Amino acid sequence: MNKYWFYIESYVYISIKNGKVLLFNTLNSEIAISDNPDVISLVTKLNKRRNTQVALITDEDLSNQAVFEFINETRNKFMSDYYETSLTKKKPFQFIPYIKIHREIKYLKKETESSIGENIKQYINKVVIFLNNECNHSCSYCNHAYKQYYTCTKSNTNEELNYTDLLKFLSQLKNLAVNITLTGGNIFKYKHLFDLIKYLKDNNFDTTIKVNYKNYLDFFDTINEYNINSYISIDSDISINALQRLVNHSEKPNINLQIPVGNEKEFDTISNLVNEYPQLELEYLPYYRGDNIDFFQKNIFVNQEDIRSTKPTYKSILINTKINKNLFGQLVITPSGNVFSNINAPKLGNLNQNVKELVLKEILSSNSWRKLRQNCIPCKNCNFRLLCPPISNLELSMKKNNLCHIL
CATH class of the missing domain: 3.20.20 (TIM Barrel)
Incomplete structure (x- = not known):
């Protein structure tokens, strides 16, 4: 079974609320929305800070019609992509932007x-x-x-x-x-x-x-x-x-x-x-x-x-x-x-x-x-x-x- 690194670009905003996931491309203002539980599960895993919007997927994931269609949609909208894990030795890392105001409130x-x-x-x-x-x-x-x-x-x-x-x-x-x-x-x-x-x-x-x-x-x-x-x-x-x-x-x-x-x-x-x-x-x-x-x-x-x-x-x-x-x-x-x-x-x-x-x-x-x-x-x-x-x-x-x- 083939394995792939699936990633959502760092310039894409991700939100998961009320049983729906939303992806927004900040470069071209394209939007992708899904309420499919399998899609939500995949994006939730991607969205954990330690994963930096990168996750491992397999042929089994791609055989899921909803997941496959969502991945294709987001690829066509320049939000995501995937490639075989054999092309790299380690999991790829993305820098996800974070903001810090002059002095954080907690300080x-x-x-x-x-x-x-x-x-x-x-x-x-x-x-x-x-x-x-x-x-x-x-x-x-x-x-x-x-x-x-x-x-x-x-x-x-x-x-x-x-x-x-x-x-x-x-x-x-x-x-x-x-x-x-x-x-x-x-x-x-x-x-x-x-x-x-x-x-x-x-x-x-x-x-x-x-x-x-x-x-x-x-x-x-x-x-x-x-x-x-x-x-x-x-x-x-x-x-x-x-x-x-x-x-x-x-x-x-x-x-x-x-x-x-x-x-x-x-x-x-x-x-x-x-x-x-x-x-x-x-x-x-x-x-x-x-x-x-x-x-x-x-x-x-x-x-x-x-x-x-x-x-x-x-x-x-x-x-x-x-x-x-x-x-x-x-x-x-x-x-x-x-x-x-x-x-x-x-x-x-x-x-x-x-x-x-x-x-x-x-x-x-x-x-x-x-x-x-x-x-x-x-x-x-x-x-x-x-x-x-x-x-x-x-x-x-x-x-x-x-x-x-x-x-």
């Missing part, structure tokens, strides 16, 4: 805060600051979209962030590659706004503002002097005159227009308006408001082909086992001075605490930065869990991890 848990060092602050890449929550407008998306995209929002508490405390906090982030995003209610009502923007520019922070067009238009010339990135939200009730003014402003390369849409009617209304201006670069933000799940199921939920079309790399798959790329490194500050790793997560602390202390607390938890599909129901039981994009604020706000037609 951080053993160290005290004082011994960690300042380098831990380098994990921070973005700080979203809600400067205030006062605004005179009542936009349709106000109470929903901010938890999904950090758009502006308002509250009847009329709070305003303490400027002195904010500067002390930001001083700890100097010389780090951190984006500072300023939003809130109408941020132009924040009396320290332009002093703050000047401070951020003087200290080389990458600075962004996120505002509604109704509050933005009167301050365009002033904001433009600082040459910062501006994300302007518009909605379906925008007037032709206001849209024309935005069109004139949007010629600036750092002006970005965002359109929150909650249903097809809103989408159609705003699309008919902006279609008159093909030069506009627009980003549509589908937002959930509690009663529009049908809109998401029809337009947002993904299927297997959608996932394949994103062409996940082996690197991105490995990263998805360690951190949430959508959320990692972010802090959120509210007008009350509270600090969160995510607006949908529990409070970390407040502005008066050391940044290092806040970062360490978040890293040791799984509230946001390490919110992984492989740990969340129902995604943890899905073979596509590491191929999908990481969980985002949209899923967290909806309290629904699987925006898909797979589970």
Whole structure:
């Protein structure tokens, strides 16, 4: 009886969940799926770390129709191959990629805060600051979209962030590659706004503002002097005159227009308006408001082909086992001075605490930065869990991890 070394290429991702095996070729995005017990048994043996995706098979294995067809399919999709053992003296070895983040969590848990060092602050890449929550407008998306995209929002508490405390906090982030995003209610009502923007520019922070067009238009010339990135939200009730003014402003390369849409009617209304201006670069933000799940199921939920079309790399798959790329490194500050790793997560602390202390607390938890599909129901039981994009604020706000037609 002939013997063969059967191997699955090292660039192929393997997952075995719920009585099915999935192979994904990260070079060409081909997929092979089987629910045959013999195929699952073979791939399970291959997938043990010590076997490095190599296993011994025989003519008897190849006589099994399901196994033979699976091997042929994966060979044709450049996922696997086999050859006679007589061609080599030893079992072949493959190097299977493995990822290790800067400092593994298990080591951080053993160290005290004082011994960690300042380098831990380098994990921070973005700080979203809600400067205030006062605004005179009542936009349709106000109470929903901010938890999904950090758009502006308002509250009847009329709070305003303490400027002195904010500067002390930001001083700890100097010389780090951190984006500072300023939003809130109408941020132009924040009396320290332009002093703050000047401070951020003087200290080389990458600075962004996120505002509604109704509050933005009167301050365009002033904001433009600082040459910062501006994300302007518009909605379906925008007037032709206001849209024309935005069109004139949007010629600036750092002006970005965002359109929150909650249903097809809103989408159609705003699309008919902006279609008159093909030069506009627009980003549509589908937002959930509690009663529009049908809109998401029809337009947002993904299927297997959608996932394949994103062409996940082996690197991105490995990263998805360690951190949430959508959320990692972010802090959120509210007008009350509270600090969160995510607006949908529990409070970390407040502005008066050391940044290092806040970062360490978040890293040791799984509230946001390490919110992984492989740990969340129902995604943890899905073979596509590491191929999908990481969980985002949209899923967290909806309290629904699987925006898909797979589970």
